[in-house]
Amino acid sequence: MHELAIATNIADAVCERAAGRPVHRVTVRIGALTAVVPEAMRWCFTLAVEGTVADGADLEIEHRAGAGRCRACGAEFPCADLILLCPCGSADVEVTAGRELQIVSMEVADVRHLRL
Ligand SMILES: [Zn+2]
Numbered sequence: 001m002h003e004l005a006i007a008t009n010i011a012d013a014v015c016e017r018a019a020g021r022p023v024h025r026v027t028v029r030i031g032a033l034t035a036v037v038p039e040a041m042r043w044c045f046t047l048a049v050e051g052t053v054a055d056g057a058d059l060e061i062e063h064r065a066g067a068g069r070c071r072a073c074g075a076e077f078p079c080a081d082l083i084l085l086c087p088c089g090s091a092d093v094e095v096t097a098g099r100e101l102q103i104v105s106m107e108v109a110d111v112r113h114l115r116l
Pocket of ligand 1: 070073074075086087088089
C-alpha cells in the first residue's frame with residue numbers, strides 16, 4: 001500500500017510548513033497514473049497526521065486525468081491506467097499528464113491560505 005508512504009510524506013511537508021499552527025485543510029493533486037487510490041489515501045492521511053498539528057484536517061483531492069503522446073505517430077490520447085499504449089499499437093509513449101502528486105494548498109488556523 002504505497003498510499004501510506006505518500007501520506008506520510010505529505011503529512012511531514014504540511015507539518016513543517018504549518019510551523020506549529022493547526023492545519024484545517026490540505027489540498028493535493030493526484031494524477032490518474034500515480035496508482036493512488038483516493039479512499040486509501042484519505043485513510044492513510046488520517047493516520048499519518050494523527051497527533052500532529054494537522055490532526056483532523058480535511059484532505060481535498062484534485063484529480064488529474066492521464067494523457068500521453070506517442071513518439072511513433074505523434075498522436076495524443078487519454079491514458080486511463082499504467083498500460084501506456086497508443087491506438088497505433090506503439091508502446092513508445094511519453095506521459096504528458098497524470099503523474100501529478102503534489103500538495104496544492106493548505107489552510108492553517110489563522111485562516112491564511114498558503115499556496116505551495
Ligand atoms: Zn502512435
